[in-house]
Amino acid sequence: DTAVSQTPKYLVTQMGNDKxxxxxxxxxxxxxxxxxxxxxKFLKIxxxxxxxxxIINETVPNRFSPKSPDKAHLNLHINSLELGDSAVYFCAxxxxxxxxxxxxxxxxxxxx
Amino acid sequence: xxQLNQSPQSMFIQEGEDVSMNCTSSSIFNTxxxxxxxxxxxxxxxxxxxxxxxxxxxxxxxAQFGITRKDSFLNISASIxxxxxxxxxxxxxxxxxxxxFGQGTRLTINP
Numbered sequence: 001d002t003a004v005s006q007t008p009k010y011l012v013t014q015m016g017n018d019k020x021x022x023x024x025x026x027x028x029x030x031x032x033x034x035x036x037x038x039x040x041k042f043l044k045i046x047x048x049x050x051x052x053x054x055i056i057n058e059t060v061p062n063r064f065s066p067k068s069p070d071k072a073h074l075n076l077h078i079n080s081l082e083l084g085d086s087a088v089y090f091c092a093x094x095x096x097x098x099x100x101x102x103x104x105x106x107x108x109x110x111x112x
Numbered sequence: 113x114x115q116l117n118q119s120p121q122s123m124f125i126q127e128g129e130d131v132s133m134n135c136t137s138s139s140i141f142n143t144x145x146x147x148x149x150x151x152x153x154x155x156x157x158x159x160x161x162x163x164x165x166x167x168x169x170x171x172x173x174x175a176q177f178g179i180t181r182k183d184s185f186l187n188i189s190a191s192i193x194x195x196x197x198x199x200x201x202x203x204x205x206x207x208x209x210x211x212x213f214g215q216g217t218r219l220t221i222n223p
């Protein structure tokens with residue numbers, strides 16, 4: 001009965017590879033987000049989708065492409081992974097744009 | 113760039129002590145949220161504030177939305193070991209549609 005779930009929990013890969021992270025929420029929310037948390041624990045928004053429509057794109061490199069097949073799912077695909085992409089990526093969801101956001105457990109991405 | 117200043121960055125206290133942390137900004141906020149993050153987990157929402165001057169409690173936690181709408185504080189009374197973690201303030205700037213986060217306050221409790 002997990003509210004916001006992400007897979008995988010851990011992802012270790014080499015530079016140059018392409019990888020995807022999946023997110024699903026069963027809260028009935030219509031807005032979903034991707035955040036990046038760096039090694040200093042700073043959380044920064046990357047993308048926001050509302051009802052499958054891209055709302056926020058925070059100057060993230062084009063190598064990152066979110067995809068929302070339906071409003072309960074928001075996946076993140078990363079091309080040509082770089083060392084600097086190593087971080088914890090969190091998915092979150094909310095009702096509407098400006099309300100309480102609920103976070104998933106995170107995916108720790110390590111690029112070697 | 114960073115729009116929220118959260119302090120202190122870390123706290124080392126004894127079990128039973130009260131804790132206070134705050135966030136300030138030069139921008140006006142419509143919403144303030146306080147989250148707690150434990151190792152290996154995502155941030156968990158503790159308290160949400162929507163009106164200037166609002167004071168809200170959640171058990172031993174109390175948070176307030178500053179009158180100027182540029183700050184918020186979180187107090188934890190009678191701390192216990194399970195309060196350990198990183199506490200984040202987050203806010204929605206007036207006219208914006210995204211959360212900005214503070215740098216976090218890492219709370220460590222000595223039993």
